[in-house]
Amino acid sequence: MSIHQSSNIKRITTHILQEMKNRGEKISMLTAYDFSMAGIVDSAGIDIILVGDSASNVMAGHETTLPITLDQMIYHATSVVRAVKRAFVVVDIPFGSYQGNSSEALRSAIRIMKESGAHAIKVEGGSEIKESVIRILSAGVPVMGHLGLTPQSIYKFGTYTVRAKEEAEAQKLIEDAKILEECGCFAIVLEKIPAALAKKVAETVTIPVIGIGAGPDVDGQVLVVHDMLGITQEFKPRFLRQYADLRTTMTQAVENYIADVKARSFPTEGESY
Secondary structure, three states, X not given: OOHHHHHOOOOOOHHHHHHHHHHOOOEEEEEOOOHHHHHHHHHOOOOEEEEOOOHHHHOOOOOOOOOOOHHHHHHHHHHHHHHOOOOEEEEEOOOOOOOOOHHHHHHHHHHHHHHHOOOEEEOOOXXXXXXXXXXXXXXXXXXXXXXXXXXXXXXXXXXXXXXXXXXXXXXXXXXXXXXXXXXXOOEEXXXXXXXXXXXXXXXXXXXXEEEEOOOOOOOEEEEOHHHHOOOXXXXXXXXXXXXXXXXXXXXXXXXXXXXXXXXXXXXXXXXXX
């Protein structure tokens, strides 16, 4: 399917995403956290927009994703949904809003869906959160899973290095992927795991598998939009391809504006009332 043909679809749904996997069409996914960026990403033809808890890092300046709250995630998601006409919008349930308590997980998911108008939620973990996943799905809320490097558990791991390199962890990841599929998740994100393992998972489960640092043999890819556009330049992992250098472009534009103001060349008579 061409980009032109894809843009004619009124709205991406879980059904369309499954059809894309079935016919071998790769799924594109990027983050967005505000109205303006979401509008740009959506109009370009992206399939999925993730309102990620990475907003904690790129929007709020926190070191990890842990500090962002449910209220803040709903605020970002609401801003994104207002801009989107085609893409499928998925929202991260933030740390502390679903782990260990399926009733709280359901309340969090329902709040996101009702207050933001998003289309699905995403949670990190496998067998440990099975009860919460089932509870959320029982209310009719689509769930995307997330395995491998799970940033909400960074203090447990102690590092952002590649996960599941050892046989035991790799086997658990495969089993967790099967559990998420059996529960009814519509897709799974695999973050920073060996490419061969990601390929095996994508071939094992029938639902779409989206990779970030998981090689090319999955059903789609996701990146943080600020990273791929070069707005944030301190974060340069191996898997990141930078498609623009907007930090330099924006800095130069601001410097030029400042210079024009100081030189009294802005505004001109034509730019005044």
